[in-house]
Amino acid sequence: MEQTFDLTLIWAGIIGFGIMMYVLMDGFDLGQGILYPFAPDEQARDKMMNSVAPVWDGNETWLVLGGAGLLAAFPLVYSIFLPALYIGVFLLLAGLIFRGVAFEFRFKAKTSKYLWSWSFSVGSFVASFAQGAVVGAYIQGFETEGFAYSGGPLDWLTPFTVLTGFGLVIGYALLGSTWLIMKTDGAVQQWAYKITPKLLFGLMAVFAAVSIYTPFVDSSVMSRWFDGISLIWALPALALFCAYIVLRAVKKQQDGMPFVATMGIFLFSYLGLLASKWPYIVPPKFTIYDAASAYNSQLFLLLGFLFVIPIVLAYTSWTYWVFRGKVGDAGYH
Structure with missing residues (x-):
């Protein structure tokens, strides 16, 4: 079949979009x-x-969508990532399961309500830390022989991945606090206003530490950022500008802008990460083209995804529209 489109590049865009949405x-x-x-x-x-x-x-639909697309379009990623990250992925899924179960049972529980509250909190922390550690492991790269992982089961756990794990925990907490600013009022909103600057400074401290640490973990990142004048520097600059917007919006007691600006911090940091590693999807050896499935397979699956993604976007948008506004003690107004 004549390859009219670069489906590998299209699929990389779809997977990247799905991960960012999640x-x-x-x-x-x-x-x-x-x-x-x-x-x-x-x-x-x-x-x-x-x-x-x-x-x-x-x-969490976006996690399923991104994971399924990654398996279908880039099977080599799964054959290397899963053996390398079995424990990290297990912690991620276990945390999400604990959190999900706690969500349902806490509403019904009476005497055991505190146990489900702790399950919700611990599950959220573990899932967030595991996601951040997986990102750190991706930045570090993976030992491979041929097309197989050749390292140990705990090679992913290093001081650098612990740093990125806690960094994402702080980042998600910042997203959570700015969400509360937007969706609540009264004492809860004032508490969220109070903790948001502290979380932001904590995130910026980790952001700086990771930025300094990363070139020593992967020398190719250093050359990409420091060899000549590069437009890539616009991405961290935009992330810092969004951090300034968060602080200014909190000071002015604005409702929605802190959350929007925090999403900007995540978006530009994510784009900076992609720019640092592109086009390697399994660093340091394999590019998106090395890891891609057959063209016919990508085309067949793309037709399905092009049907599913608009539906997911539509019902997601509708849900957020229905539950817009502030939440009260008994739910949404």
Whole structure:
């Protein structure tokens, strides 16, 4: 078959879009669990839970969509990533399962409500940390022989991946606090205003540490960023500008802008990561073209995804439209 389109590049764009949508949309409800133990009181925790109850499970659609697309379009990624990250992926899924179960049982429980609250919090923290550690492992790269992983089961766990793990925990907590600013009022909103600058400074500190550490983990990143004048520097500059917008919006007690600007921090940081590693999907050896499935397979699956993605976007948009506005003690107004 004549290859009219670069389907590998199209699929890389689809997978990248799916991962970014998951990070942004599931990040703020994972952030609720991370912030849970620090909430002012049980009433505040109920309001935090109610703010994400209608949307949290739909947010995880993007994780399924991205994972399925990755397996179909880039099977080599799975054959290397899973052996390298079995423990990290297990922790990620276990955390999501604990959080999901806690969501359902906490609403019904009476005497055991505190146990489900802790399950919700611990599950959210573990899932967030595991995601950040997986990102750090991707930046580090993987030992391979031929097309197989040749390292150990704990090679992914290093000081660098611990740093990226805690960095994503703080980042999701920031998404969670700015979500509360947008969706709540009264004491909960004022508490969110108070903690947001602290979380932002913590995230910026990790952001700086990772930026300094990364070139020593992967020398190719250093050459890409420092060899000549590069437009890539616009991405961290835009991320820092978004951080400034968050601070200014919190100071002015604005509702929606802190959350929008926080999403900007994540978006530009994500694009910076992709720009640092492109076109390697399994660093340091394999590009998106090395890992891609057959052209006919990509074309067949693309037709299905082009049908599914608009539906997911449509029902996601509709859900957020229906549950717009502020959440009260008994749910959305």
